[in-house]
Amino acid sequence: MSEYEPKIVSFLCNWCSYGAADLAGVSRFQYPDNFRVIRIPCTGRMSPKFFLSALREGADAVWVSG
Amino acid sequence: MTLSEVTSISGEAGNFEVEVLKKPRYVDMNKCIACGACVEKCPKKVDNDYNAGLNKRKAIYVEYDQAVPLKFAIDAENCIKLTKGKCGLCEKTCPTGAINYDDKPETVKLNVGSVVLAPGFKAFDPSVFDTYQYTKFPNVVTALEFERLLSASGPTLGHLVKQSKDHEEPKKVAFFQCIGSRDINRCDNGYCSSVCCMYAIKEAVIAKEHSGGDLDCAIFYMDMRTHGKDFERYYEKAKDDGVRFVRSRVHTINPVPETNDLEVRYVDDQGKIQTEVFNMIVLSVGLEIDGSTIELAKTLNIELTPGNFAQTGTFTPVQTSRKGIVASGAFLGPRDIPQSMVDASAAAGVAGEGLAPVRGTMLKEVQTTPERDVFGEAPRIGVFVCHCGINIGGVVDVPSVAEYAKTLPFVEYTADNMFSCSQDTQDKMTQIIKEQNLNRIVVAACTPKTHEPLFQETLMAAGLNKYMFEMVNIRNQDSWVHKESPEKATEKAMDLVRMGVAKVALQNPLAEAQLQVGQTAMIVGGGLSGMAAAETLALQGYETHIIEKSDRLGGNALKLYKTPKGEVIGDKVAELVESINSNDKIKVHLNTTIENVDGFVGNFKARLKENGEEAFLDHGIAVMATGGKAYTPDEYMYGNDPRVLTTLEMDEKMKSDDSLVKDADCAVFIQCVGSREPERPYCSRVCCTHSVDNALELKRRKPDMNVFILYRDIRTYGEKEYLYKEARDAGVIFVRYDLENKPKVSVDNGNLKIVVKDHVLNRDLEIEPDVISLATAIVPNTVNDLAQFYKLPMNDDGFFIEAHAKLGPSEFATDGVFLAGIAHYPKPIEEAIAQGKAAASRAITLLARKEIFTSGQVAKVDPVLCSSCGICVNVCPYSAPSFKTEGPFAGKAEINPVLCKGCGLCVASCRSGAIHHNGFDNDQIFSQIFAVNA
Amino acid sequence: MEFVGLEEDRLHFSWISSAEAVKFADVAKQVAEKVKVLGPNKKFVKRYPTKDTE
DSSP states (O other), X not given: XXXXXXXXXXXXXXXXXXXXXXXXXXXXXXXXXXEEEEEESOGGGOOHHHHHHHHHTTOSEEEEEO | OOSEEEEEEEEETTEEEEEEEEOOOSBOTTTOOOOOHHHHHOOOEEEOGGGTTSSEEESEEOSSTTOSSOOOEEOTTTOHHHHHSOOOHHHHHOTTOOBOTTOOOEEEEEEESOEEEOOOOEEOOGGGOTTTTTTTOTTEEEHHHHHHHHOTTSTTTTOOOOSSTTOOOOSEEXXXXXXXXXXXXXXXXXXXXXXXXXXXXXXXXXXXXHTTTOOEEEEXXXXXXXXXXXXXXXXXXXXXXXXXXXXXOOOEEEEOTTSSOEEEEEXXXXXXXEEEEESEEEEEEOEEOOHHHHHHHHHHTOOBOTTSOBOOBTTBTTBOSSTTEEEOGGGGSSOOHHHHHHHHHHHHHHHHHTTGGGTTTTOOOOOOOOOOOOTTOOOOEEEEEEOTTTTTTXXXXXXXXXXXXXXXXXXXXXXXXXXXXXXXXXXXXXXXXXXXXXXXXEEEESOHHHHHHHHHHHHHHTTOOTTSEEEEEOIIIIITTOTTOHHHHHHHHHHHHHHHHHHHHTOOOXXXXXXXXXXXXXXXXXXXXXXXXHHHHHHTTOEEEXXXXXXSSOGGGGGOOBOTTOOBHHHHHHHHHHHHHTOTTEEEEOSEEEEEEEEEXXXXXXXXXXXXXXXXXXXXXXXXXXXXXXXXXXXXXXXXXTTEEEHHHHHHHHHTTOHHHHTOSEEEEEEEESSSBTTBOSOOSSHHHHHHHHHHHHHHHOTTSEEEEEESSOOOOGGGHHHHHHHHHTTOEEEEOBTTBOOEEEEETTEEXXXXXXXXXXXXXXEOOSEEEEEEOEEEOOOHHHHHHHTOOBOTTSOBOOSBTTTBTTBOSSTTEEEOGGGTSOOOHHHHHHHHHHHHHHHHHHHTTSEEEOOSOOEEEOTTTOOOOOHHHHHOTTOOEEEOOSXXXXXXXXXXXXXXXXXXXXXXHOTTSOEEETTSOHHHHHHHHHTSOO | OTTTTOOGGGEEEEOOOTTOHHHHHHHHHXXXXXXXXXXXXXXXXXXXXXXXXX
């Protein structure tokens, strides 16, 4: 029986967290593979509709990071 | 050109021949993809200079992760292959064959018109001081080492630990200021390094943040020099946050036996000897010029100051002694980031003054392919999945991902590439796009942050709109971070490709707005910084208008007497005014005010009132050089006794050798009048130097005059420190006072009397001066209307807020508007002129483009849905949305694509769903959300 | 979130600068842990995932 693996939709700001995620790659920091990244231009772009919709579409959680 | 050294410069301004020695990198920059595979295999470990030697790097390395260019290099001194001929592991590992052990140094000759020197500084090496025992005790570290310990990308990932073997968290940290600065006994650096007080406070505050607040941080200092913009507030806040400030120079450190702790001995304010034990000691080391830079200056025949900085004039702050060679940054004197940024722009501006006639003559025309109209076509998506050697292919099953992509809607073609970014693959992709008649492209590879522009060029070469593209990040955010679970990583790659395909299917071609930049500059303010800006703009060929509200050019400088270097300011200002008036590119508008401004970057229109008459001025860019004035004090009997003067009035009296000054036997200068007070919590930056210089001048004129300076901290930063020393040597008496115990001025039997508490003697001191000079604060001119016209922010003190406190000091967040002089913050002549030139230089980067293309990824209003609520107008940080004033949709919002930065704030805030975001539209983001699960 | 009947830990916010790779990886780990504790999201789901998420 495999461990429960949630799907987490992450909205990452292009200038901040998306860059940090890239750098985490460069540094080869390993982290869980549950995230599906959607690049947004700025967290200001984030609308409540997005995370509600993500949850409705079967995502287990949403992570918004600026 | 990296790894390169200038060996000689011959010729003269306008026609220099520069000889450059290019040292070998041993890595072909065109082939290296910065995957880092070589580093993993390299067996040789070397001290990491970037982390101040606190950890190790390999012999093949990149200095730090964000380095530009992000290409590896081999350190020839340490490489086993290059030193012993054995190893060669990196060559075997490199997936692109970029390693070249036979790389040779080469000499390159360049023909240039101007040269900018920016060699920087090195941190003072404290190992020469036996008192601080830096080499002996591991817990005595330099501030640079401490900085790396606090850094999230540093050797301890930002976790503060002692450097002794126990590696415990410290409980008490002491900072010692002025190590290698303001010291001519143990080193030769008599100057103040300017930046250490501020960085020590910053490090103390951050250390406390990292350690949860219980950490005790004590800063031992002589004078606290927080003379930069908003620095005084930071200092006050640090005190509130519990950082301790101890005014004392520590003379001895002793180890505490059986521990790794250190006992320090110092004399406190009351003259008593104190001892205290700390776990760590941070040496706030100063800045100094490297020996190699001194050599370079000799080779280039450039004069240096006593501190080995480049010699410049107060009115030519970046010009070295050799014509055509300018300098910037710490080579001009110890300085912080904003000042270095100002110098850098000023240096570029001045270097460009001599090159204006040849601008653009060496450009190469870029070939473009006409864009194919894909309107009405069903999406035909091409998906290219990249192996990136083994970087992706070693973890993710790339062929399966490509195979999977074929099953997705609208995907017509898929392929997997070994290196998508290589030139031959690019050419192949262009070919395929044309042959397969594809109209939308997905590349699953590294990150769009570095490679999106490259692939967009490929699209353009194939005749596609560059926005018909989506990049899927399966390297940095997949294969590299999920190495242990290749199956899951492949699954994630498929999910991400599916999301990318869903998004790109909804993408439409985007147009980039094109905008003509008006080639005229308007400068508000005819003081020194405004004139300096005008001079650079005009010398670079641009029509420039100076708007001055008074009846003459010169501003505050007209009231000043002389510079600390001895230049008579009146004469220099007259020269500058003459050069402005005789320049036919510059039009001066005296007695003129600005009544209104319309428009935006490239197309501003100002309504002026010139000598009472209305006039209009179209301009492409504007420079705010609105200046400031002396604060009028209401204390120390100012206004009640004619012998109490402000600094500017004192300058006037000294200029005219007035009897009040000439006949005086005792003069007192009181510092911080109106500055560093609760209602004006900033340092006015120039007053210490000014008073010290005037005090010295009085002593020169009349050596037996008693001259006192009553101060809180003497802030003669940089090489201005020499003046302070000279003044003490000349017998000027410095008496420190506290804000709680300010000096008291009274009149007794017609004589002025000052009572001030002397800290050394710990009792009241009475002085009977013949003249008092008050170092009054500098306050900004009131420019609320201008701020409103151009939508410029101001801080609590009334100074303008620049685009970025560190990196953008001479420009505003509003495009096309620039900032210089005292309107930014109080500053001395050389800094005001440098910033004027910097603002001009920043403006020229815009003017020289003549037309600007804006991003296609901007917000757009659907006027049918717009309810005119005005939320977008209010939330936008860049003032891009406004209400239409005419046409069929008057009253509805519209967004100026030129000003829009594409952040999407308005899109998310719009209640009516009337704003579309090109490239990140709601339906596209929803399509990605819907595609998360197959 | 609570208002619509969803668990608080299904939505996470963070602020990470582009240089903070370590923080990014750490926060990612924490978020994943918290969500794993909650188990699969069943509320409001219009369409159950077709992939195995047991």
